[in-house]
Amino acid sequence: MAANQGGRTRRRLSTEERREQLLSVGARLFSESPFDDVWIEQVAEIAGVSRGLLYHYFPTKRDFFAAVVERESERMLRMTAAVPGVPVREQLTAGLETFLEYVQAHAHGYRAFHRADAAGDQAVRRVYQRALAAQERQILAALGADPEFGPDFGERPEIRLAVRGWLAFTTAVCLEWLRGTELSREQVRELCARALLGVLTV
Numbered sequence: 526m527a528a529n530q531g532g533r534t535r536r537r538l539s540t541e542e543r544r545e546q547l548l549s550v551g552a553r554l555f556s557e558s559p560f561d562d563v564w565i566e567q568v569a570e571i572a573g574v575s576r577g578l579l580y581h582y583f584p585t586k587r588d589f590f591a592a593v594v595e596r597e598s599e600r601m602l603r604m605t606a607a608v609p610g611v612p613v614r615e616q617l618t619a620g621l622e623t624f625l626e627y628v629q630a631h632a633h634g635y636r637a638f639h640r641a642d643a644a645g646d647q648a649v650r651r652v653y654q655r656a657l658a659a660q661e662r663q664i665l666a667a668l669g670a671d672p673e674f675g676p677d678f679g680e681r682p683e684i685r686l687a688v689r690g691w692l693a694f695t696t697a698v699c700l701e702w703l704r705g706t707e708l709s710r711e712q713v714r715e716l717c718a719r720a721l722l723g724v725l726t727v
Contacts, residue, residue: 544582547572549633551593556636560590560644590637590644591652597638598656600627605660607667613674616667617721621714628699629710636703639696657692664688668725687724694720 538546550572554563565586569576583589604627605620607613628635641653665679665688678684695717702713 543574543578547574547579547582547589548593548596551589552597552631552634552637555590555593555640556633559640560586560646560649563590565589587646587648590641590646590649593634593637594641594649594652594656597631597634598659600631600634601638601656602659602663605663607663607670609670613667613671614722617718618714621717622710625699625710625714628703632703635699639700660692661685661688664692674725684725691721691724 547568550568551563554568554571563586565579566576568589569579572579579589583592601624604623607620608616638653638656641649644650644653665685668674668684668688669676669679679688698713698717702708708716
């Protein structure tokens with residue numbers, strides 16, 4: 526424990542807690558500003574740590590942003606993981622509802638994740654592209670495991686392209702929704718669900 530000037534004690538964060546704190550600060554800053562406009566000194570000041578400590582966790586700003594992107598990717602994959610044995614059509618509404626709850630609750634992280642595509646740093650962009658590819662594989666695997674579609678369904682080039690296009694559509698809809706639209710979460714959910722069911726009929 527460390528005492529502050531007011532005489533109160535402040536619990537020292539564990540390594541994982543500190544890392545999570547830094548990533549949360551990074552998600553907010555990267556969601557608000559382009560990669561080149563975010564300074565490590567700014568992150569350290571907001572988090573109340575030294576620049577040296579921040580570099581201890583993340584050797585470069587590239588590593589820091591990549592870690593923000595990877596954290597959000599892992600969250601999204603967990604949120605949207607398919608339930609084995611349940612048809613895709615039955616899971617779709619509940620899955621999208623969970624995903625949209627995440628988008629609202631972690632708006633900074635979601636925006637930061639998608640800002641990575643516009644980052645001038647190619648290494649960060651590769652992290653982002655790998656994350657999108659993982660989302661695509663997860664959807665295709667769920668379709669392949671559903672008897673309605675069958676194991677070869679996701680191997681069809683037009684289906685792979687359709688799923689990739691749907692992910693881009695959903696991203697655009699969610700980012701616009703976060704900016705403020707007249708659509709409710711339920712309306713956004715139904716819009717995205719109808720779009721996916723539509724592309725699966727190609």
